[in-house]
Amino acid sequence: xxxxxxxxxxxxxxxxxxxxxxxxxxxxxxxxxxxxxxxxxxxxxxxxxxxxxxxxxxxxxxxxxxxxxxxxxxxxxxxxxxxxxxxxxxxxxxxxxxxxxxxxxxxxxxxxxxxxxxxxxxxxxxxxxxxxxxxxxxxxxxxxxxxxxxxxxxxxxxxxxxxxxxxxxxxxxxxxxxxxxxxxxxxxxxxxxxxxxxxxxxxxxxxxxxxxxxxxxxxxxxxxxxxxxxxxxxxxxxxxxxxxxxxxxxxxxxxxxxxxxxxxxxxxxxxxxxxxxxxxxxxxxxxxxxxxxxxxxxxxxxxxxxxxxxxxxxxxxxxxxxxxxxxxxxxxxxxxxxxxxxxxxxxxxxxxxxxxxxxxxxxxxxxxxxx
Amino acid sequence: xxxxxxxxxxxxxxxxxxxxxxxxxxxxxxxxxxxxxxxxxxxxxxxxxxxxxxxxxxxxxxxxxxxxxxxxxxxxxxxxxxxxxxxxxxxxxxxxxxxxxxxxxxxxxxxxxxxxxxxxxxxxxxxxxxxxxxxxxxxxxxxxxxxxxxxxxxxxxxxxxxxxxxxxxxxxxxxxxxxxxxxxxxxxxxxxxxxxxxxxxxxxxxxxxxxxxxxxxxxxxxxxxxxxxxxxxxxxxxxxxxxxxxxxxxxxxxxxxxxxxxxxxxxxxxxxxxxxxxxxxxxxxxxxxxxxxxxxxxxxxxxxxxxxxxx
Ligand SMILES: Nc1ncnc2c1ncn2[C@@H]1O[C@H](COP(=O)(O)OP(=O)(O)OP(=O)(O)O)[C@@H](O)[C@H]1O
Ligand SMILES: [Mg+2]
Numbered sequence: 001x002x003x004x005x006x007x008x009x010x011x012x013x014x015x016x017x018x019x020x021x022x023x024x025x026x027x028x029x030x031x032x033x034x035x036x037x038x039x040x041x042x043x044x045x046x047x048x049x050x051x052x053x054x055x056x057x058x059x060x061x062x063x064x065x066x067x068x069x070x071x072x073x074x075x076x077x078x079x080x081x082x083x084x085x086x087x088x089x090x091x092x093x094x095x096x097x098x099x100x101x102x103x104x105x106x107x108x109x110x111x112x113x114x115x116x117x118x119x120x121x122x123x124x125x126x127x128x129x130x131x132x133x134x135x136x137x138x139x140x141x142x143x144x145x146x147x148x149x150x151x152x153x154x155x156x157x158x159x160x161x162x163x164x165x166x167x168x169x170x171x172x173x174x175x176x177x178x179x180x181x182x183x184x185x186x187x188x189x190x191x192x193x194x195x196x197x198x199x200x201x202x203x204x205x206x207x208x209x210x211x212x213x214x215x216x217x218x219x220x221x222x223x224x225x226x227x228x229x230x231x232x233x234x235x236x237x238x239x240x241x242x243x244x245x246x247x248x249x250x251x252x253x254x255x256x257x258x259x260x261x262x263x264x265x266x267x268x269x270x271x272x273x274x275x276x277x278x279x280x281x282x283x284x285x286x287x288x289x290x291x292x293x294x295x296x297x298x299x300x301x302x303x304x305x306x307x308x309x310x311x312x313x314x315x316x317x318x319x320x321x322x323x324x325x326x327x328x329x330x331x332x333x334x335x336x337x338x339x340x341x342x343x344x345x346x347x348x349x350x351x352x353x354x355x356x357x358x359x360x361x362x363x364x365x366x367x368x369x370x371x
Numbered sequence: 372x373x374x375x376x377x378x379x380x381x382x383x384x385x386x387x388x389x390x391x392x393x394x395x396x397x398x399x400x401x402x403x404x405x406x407x408x409x410x411x412x413x414x415x416x417x418x419x420x421x422x423x424x425x426x427x428x429x430x431x432x433x434x435x436x437x438x439x440x441x442x443x444x445x446x447x448x449x450x451x452x453x454x455x456x457x458x459x460x461x462x463x464x465x466x467x468x469x470x471x472x473x474x475x476x477x478x479x480x481x482x483x484x485x486x487x488x489x490x491x492x493x494x495x496x497x498x499x500x501x502x503x504x505x506x507x508x509x510x511x512x513x514x515x516x517x518x519x520x521x522x523x524x525x526x527x528x529x530x531x532x533x534x535x536x537x538x539x540x541x542x543x544x545x546x547x548x549x550x551x552x553x554x555x556x557x558x559x560x561x562x563x564x565x566x567x568x569x570x571x572x573x574x575x576x577x578x579x580x581x582x583x584x585x586x587x588x589x590x591x592x593x594x595x596x597x598x599x600x601x602x603x604x605x606x607x608x609x610x611x612x613x614x615x616x617x618x619x620x621x622x623x624x625x626x627x628x629x630x631x632x633x634x635x636x637x638x639x640x641x642x643x644x645x646x647x648x649x650x651x652x653x654x655x656x657x658x659x660x661x662x663x664x665x666x667x668x669x670x671x672x673x674x675x676x677x678x679x680x681x682x
Contacts, residue, residue: 053578074584086575090597090680099593100583151583 002078002155002187003029004050008059011045011211019045021211022059027189032181035191036198037208038234043191044083046208047157050189051080063155074103078155079148083163085140087132087147093119094128097146104151118146121180138169149180156181158190162197174201195235199223207231229353232278232346238309241284241320244350245277252277252345255315258294260342269347269357276353278346281309284322285339293337296320303327312336420661427654435650445655454631455639455656461546462635462660466614468550469557474607476554477561482595484562485569495566502559506619513552514539514624542632545625549633552620557613561606568602569595600679608671615664636660 004027011020020042027033035043048054050061052073061068068076087096097118098111106114119125122142132140141161148156161177162170178201181188192198198205199219207214207222207230214234215227226232232240245254247270253259254277287293299319300311308328314320322338330336347357427445429437449455480498484491501509516523517538525535538548572595580590596603618637621627627634627642634642636656644653 051578051582053581072584073578073582076582078582080579080582082575082579084573084575086573086579088576088594088597090600091593100580100585103584103586147579 003027003062003064004155004187004189005062005065006046006050006059007062009046009049009056009061010058011042011049011054012057018057019211020049023213025206025213025216027187029187030185032178032188032190032201032203034198034202034205035189035208036195036205036234037193037214039193041208042211043193043208044159047080047159047189047191051078051157052076076155077153078157079151079153081144081148081156081158081161083159083161085132085144085161087140087143089132092129092131093124093135093143096132096143097150099147101150114150114152115146118150121149122146122176137164138173141165141173145177145180149184152184153186155187155189158188160191160193162192163194170197177201196237199235207234209234225355225358226278226346227355229276229278229348232348236280238281238321238323240278240280240346241314242276242278242348243315243318243320245275247273247275255318258314260340260345266345266347266357272350274350275356276348276350278348279320279340280344281321281323283341283344284320285324285341287337287339291339293339295335295337298330298332298334298336300332301328301330310336312338423654423657425654426650427658429651431648431650433648435644435648437651441651445651446659449652449655449659454634457631458634458636458639458656461631461633462615462637462663464546465550465553465617465633465635466611468547469553469614469617470607470610472550473554473557473610474561474603477558477565477606478599478603480558480562481565481569482591484566499559499563499566501556502563504556504559506556507623509556510552510620510623513548513555513620517548517552517624539625540629542630545629545632549621549624552624553614553617556620557610561610564606565599565602568599571602572598597680601681604671604675604679607675608668611667611671612664615660615667 006023006025009020009023010018012018023046035046037043045054049056052068052071052075056069063071063076088099091099094115097115101111101114115128116125119128122145124139124142124146127135127139127143132143135143141164144161148158158177162173165173174197177190190197190201202219204216204218205222206216209230215222215231217225222231222235226235226240229242233242243254245252247253247262247267250262250267251259252262252275296312296314298310298312302309302311305327306325308324308326308330310322310324310328310330311319312322345357346355348354349356426435426437428440428442430439430441430444432438484495484498515521519525519535519537519540522538524538528535536544538544576594576598577590580594585593616637617635618641621633621635621638622641625633627638637660640653640656640660643649643656
């Protein structure tokens with residue numbers, strides 16, 4: 001278990017443009033910390049800086065409270081799983097797993113014992129004498145994992161280890177990795193661009209975009225309470241629906257005629273009369289006859305078995321997605337009446353994208369106060 | 372559906388004809404593409420090879436026209452001649468001097484030049500520069516270096532108070548001197564290929580090794596050399612064949628002398644064919660050289676390939 005602290009960590013490859021901009025975060029011992037963000041946002045760079053494979057331009061990296069900026073990778077006592085696995089093609093699985101263990105003054109016998117143990121744990125026992133090219137993608141991935149586990153390093157870094165696997169195997173490996181991390185009690189920093197992986201695996205996650213931290217928090221907090229429109233549209237599948245809206249008196253008007261009432265405390269937070277409104281797909285439903293609803297035209301319907309995604313036109317060039325449980329038989333082109341659950345509205349500044357108001361967070365805060 | 376099925380049954384014998392016809396036209400198309408190289412190879416390679424084997428069984432006149440069929444006599448004579456034995460020995464030594472040393476040198480240079488340093492491009496250009504130099508130009512350079520009175524080597528020796536050496540004129544040193552020049556000339560090619568091989572090695576293998584914390588020499592032995600082995604194998608094969616066929620620098624630096632100490636087989640073939648007009652004997656030597664290269668290459672593939680890690 002290791003504590004990893006980044007203080008104003010900055011990286012620039014060319015000396016002009018910052019790829020990472022003053023990252024501040026503390027990763028607690030034993031935590032499963034997920035770094036998530038779109039391609040090119042600097043996730044790998046950050047991981048490689050923690051590993052010591054990339055120099056630190058500015059700021060400080062501390063491991064267990066001690067400054068580690070200039071420490072060589074091997075002195076940081078960590079293990080890393082590379083995105084492409086980085087297995088040695090000329091060595092057998094066993095040799096791959098025990099590669100470099102002699103440096104840690106581990107006897108041949110102990111190496112063998114440890115190797116057999118992790119192979120048993122990861123179901124690789126039958127493949128120990130094979131070369132990587134004779135393995136399937138998932139097996140290779142497990143070898144890479146075994147190589148990280150066998151060192152018994154207290155900190156493990158993983159760079160998109162599941163990106164090459166098919167959906168089914170990915171789901172399986174997701175839970176295997178998570179269980180392994182719990183069992184060994186190691187600190188894990190896990191990079192992915194897949195928000196499902198981030199949501200399902202993380203104790204806490206950090207959303208990066210363009211080298212800037214967008215939000216750090218527990219997955220559900222991030223989901224319920226996105227800090228800005230970027231996070232809102234990145235986390236969640238399908239993402240949060242957004243639209244520009246105007247405030248007139250005590251109602252919010254979007255698309256000229258759709259309106260929803262706003263409460264007094266909502267109104268108190270609003271300085272401008274233009275905001276971006278956010279609604280999660282699961283908070284849009286078909287309006288009951290008695291309810292006030294809003295007529296929209298269905299553009300597309302995707303039935304996923306347990307749930308149905310309905311894409312409909314909302315405003316001139318926006319499409320929203322609603323998610324309903326069950327299998328719905330709405331046809332594209334149909335006119336439906338929708339209702340938006342006004343207990344789950346989020347308002348963002350149209351200029352900066354920052355959160356102004358989020359009902360979920362207000363409720364959570366209220367709960368905390370009252371309890 | 373019914374229409375198709377009808378056609379299929381009624382056409383079952385027709386199918387066979389059609390298939391044959393298609394196979395034939397496929398073969399013809401393939402041949403058309405192959406023809407240019409087949410003609411070139413035929414005219415410049417296969418025909419001369421067959422002709423050489425043919426000539427090696429004849430006594431020829433000074434024009435190279437076969438006169439009397441003598442069977443194996445040319446070969447028997449060769450095996451009995453001390454001159455040919457010397458040639459064979461010189462060739463073997465030359466290969467032994469140039470190939471291993473050349474490859475070790477090129478590998479070392481390639482590893483050095485594969486570092487990420489500022490200005491490394493300059494060194495890469497320098498190390499590979501000999502590839503762009505003609506044998507003639509390189510030989511002239513080395514002629515100057517070896518020159519007994521004004522050459523660099525003897526000046527260095529003189530500065531160290533060691534008597535000068537007749538580099539190219541002393542039978543003891545001549546083959547070695549030519550070998551040194553040859554190593555230098557061939558380094559560029561081997562260097563470039565090996566550097567390419569090194570750059571193909573996945574960088575993350577080294578990063579993984581850095582995290583494991585293994586030593587540099589361990590990385591070299593356990594990652595670089597095994598990963599480079601296919602390239603090394605290729606370079607070795609080409610260098611071996613190349614060494615057996617070296618002619619230019621020998622002609623320019625020593626002309627096979629002194630006392631036939633650098634009279635490698637290729638040079639001996641040249642002398643027999645174009646100076647002594649003994650084309651039969653020259654052809655017999657050429658056939659023997661071909662067989663020798665073939666055996667060495669086959670051996671290399673048999674032994675060497677086992678140690679090669681193809682990805
Ligand atoms: N060695 C390098 N030299 C210069 N720029 C680099 C280098 N490596 C990465 N970058 C730049 O830094 C930025 C972040 O790259 P990084 O590899 O960290 O992205 P990432 O978040 O891991 O993306 P992905 O999800 O595609 O792997 C990119 O804009 C990239 O172009
Ligand atoms: Mg990456």
